[in-house]
Amino acid sequence: MNILNLSIGGPDFLIVPLLKRYGRVTANNVIMVSAIGNDGPLYGTLNNPADQSDVIGVGGIDYSNHIASCSSRGMTTWEIPHGYGRVKPDIVAYGRDIIGSKISSGCKSLSGTSVASPVVAGAVCLLASVIPDTVRWDIVNPASMKQALVEGAVRLDGPNIYEQGAGLLNLLDSYEILAKYKPRARLFPPALDFLDCPYFWPFCRQPLYAGAMPVVFNVTILNGMGVVGYVEDGPEWIPSDKVGDLLDIRFSISDVIWPWTGFLGLYLQIKDEGVNFSGIIEGDVSLTVVSPTKKHKGAMQRSVCTLHLRLNVILPHLIESAVSFGINSTMCDNPPGYIPRDSLDIRNDILDWHGDHPHTNFHGMFDMLRDAGYYLEILGSPLTCFDAQQYGTLIMVDLEDEYYAEENKETGK
Secondary structure (H helix, E strand, O other), X not given: OOEEEEOOXXXXXXXXXXXXXXXXXXXXXXXEEEEOOOOOOOOOOOEEOOOOOOOEEEEEEOOOOOEOOOOOOOOOOOOOOOOOOEOOOOEEEEOOOEEEEOOOOOXXXXXXXXHHHHHHHHHHHHHHHOOXXXXXXXXXXXXXXXXXXHHHOEOOOOOOHHHHOOOEOOHHHHHHHHHOOOOOEEEEOOEEEOOOOOOOOOHHHOOEOOOOOOEEEEEEEEEOOOOOEEEEEEEXXXXXXXXXXXXXXXXXXXXXXXXXXXXXXXXXXXXXXXXXXXXXXXXXXXXXXXXXXXXXXXXXXXXXXXXXXXXXXXXXXXXXXXXXXEOOOOOOOOOHHHOEOOOOOOOXXXXXXXXXXXXXXOHHHHHHHHHOOOEEEEEOOOHHHOOHHHOOEEEEOOOOOOOOHHHHHHOOO
C-alpha cells in the first residue's frame, strides 16, 4: 500500500499511542490522506489524524466554492496553551452531494469531509502515476506530495486560512509541480501577511505595536528530501529595509524533522525603540534544511526555505482599549474526556474539546472586540510575567487552576 485514505477521526488532541502508529505508516513512505472532520462551522474542531503535519488534512466545499458548513475549522489546539496551533486543513475539495457506488448496486450521494478526503486520495493516486516507475517512490513521499498539493491549490475568495488551508485542489497545477519535482524542503504556509484580509485572519485583524505581548505563529516544515532532516543554518530574519530592525523576532524549531515534517515557531514583537513607528515591516525568515541521501552514505542534501513576512505596525494605544486574554493551562493539556462543558444544556456533546482560545471557539468575541476598537493580546505565560496595569481588562476563561498569592496580587485580585 502506497496511499491510504482515512475518512475517520476524533477530537484534535495529541493521542500519543495512535500518533506513533500514524508516524510509522508515513515514515514508511505511505501517503496518508484524512478527513478534517464534520464539526463545523465551529472553530477549533479539527479531527485527528488529519490535524497532524505529516498527514494531508482535507476540508470540504460546496459547488459554489463556499466552505461547507459541516467542514471543521482550525487552528489545531493540541499545541496550545504552551505554543500556537498550526494551519489546517491543508486543502479543500468538493464534499457536497458526491456521487459514488453503493455497496449493493447502483449509486448514491454523500456529503461531508469523509467524501472530500477520498477525492483527494484519488487525485494523489493520479499524481503519483505521472512519475516513472523506476524513480516513483524515490520522488513521491508524504512531504513532496503535500508540497505539490498546497503549492498547486487555488485560493478561494472569502474563507480564511484556518477554513481552507492552501485552497481548492487543483489537479493540473499540482501535476505540473510534481512532474518537474526536485527533492526540496519548503514551509507551509510560505508567508504571513498582516495586510491580506480575510485570508490571514486573525493576524490581519490586529496590527503589531510596541509594548504588546508576542504574536505567535506556527509554520510547518515539509521536507521532501527524506523522512528525517535537520535545520543546519538559521532561522535568520532578513529585513527588506532598516525599519525591519525594529522587529524583535524569536524562534522555536524542531530538533529533528521527522517523519517528513517539523515546525518553525515565530514570536513577533516590536522593540521599545519602535514606540514612535507606524507603517509596514517586510522581509524574509530564512533557514537551511539538511537531509541524508539514500545512495551515498554520509552525504547530505540541502535546501533553503524562506517565509515572507509583511507586518502592519501602529502606534501604541490607550490602556483603556487594551484587553488581555489569559490562556489557562488546564484548557488543552488534558484529554478531552476530562473537560466537561460549561453549559449543561448541551447534552449531545458534553465534552469541551475546541480549545478556549480567541482564535478558535472564542473567535466571535475576538472579532467583536476588534470591531468595537479594542486590542486583544493573548497571555500565554504565568500571571506574574506581565504588567496587568497596562491593560484595561483581563479576561480569564474556565478557571480550573488554583492561583498563587503572587498571581492574585499581580492582577489586583
